[in-house]
Amino acid sequence: MLRLIYDIDWEDHVTNDSIREEAKIEAIAIGMRRRRLQWYGHVRRRDREEDIRMVAEMRIQGKRKRGRPKKRWMDTVKDDMLRWGLSDEDVDDRIRWHSLIELGALQDRRPSWTTAD
Numbered sequence: 001m002l003r004l005i006y007d008i009d010w011e012d013h014v015t016n017d018s019i020r021e022e023a024k025i026e027a028i029a030i031g032m033r034r035r036r037l038q039w040y041g042h043v044r045r046r047d048r049e050e051d052i053r054m055v056a057e058m059r060i061q062g063k064r065k066r067g068r069p070k071k072r073w074m075d076t077v078k079d080d081m082l083r084w085g086l087s088d089e090d091v092d093d094r095i096r097w098h099s100l101i102e103l104g105a106l107q108d109r110r111p112s113w114t115t116a117d
Contacts, residue, residue, distance in 0.1 A: 002016075006019060026105065030108050033080045033105070038098070041101075044088075044091045044092075056074075083104070083108075084100070084103075084105075086101070086104065
């Protein structure tokens with residue numbers, strides 16, 4: 001859609017990342033990760049008696065089906081936290097949590113060729 005708005009053809013050899021950077025739009029995956037972590041922080045700061053917190057921390061009894069386990073929401077949140085270097089202790093301070101999320105999103109926006117692995 002951005003290629004259509006900016007009138008850029010595929011033959012122009014312009015990358016999608018450079019178009020998003022020019023339009024100041026973040027990648028969908030980064031936006032989803034940011035919103036997921038913001039929601040996790042919101043739920044974690046609620047009282048333990050709140051329904052949403054009880055549901056988020058609920059453990060279902062019984063055995064899971066055979067084969068590869070399905071990825072749960074909390075598994076994804078833990079992966080996101082690991083990727084951006086966040087910990088459960090950071091959640092309690094809302095301002096710190098939001099600033100760390102923004103920092104992680106900024107670092108994730110950098111092209112992969114600029115980071116030294």
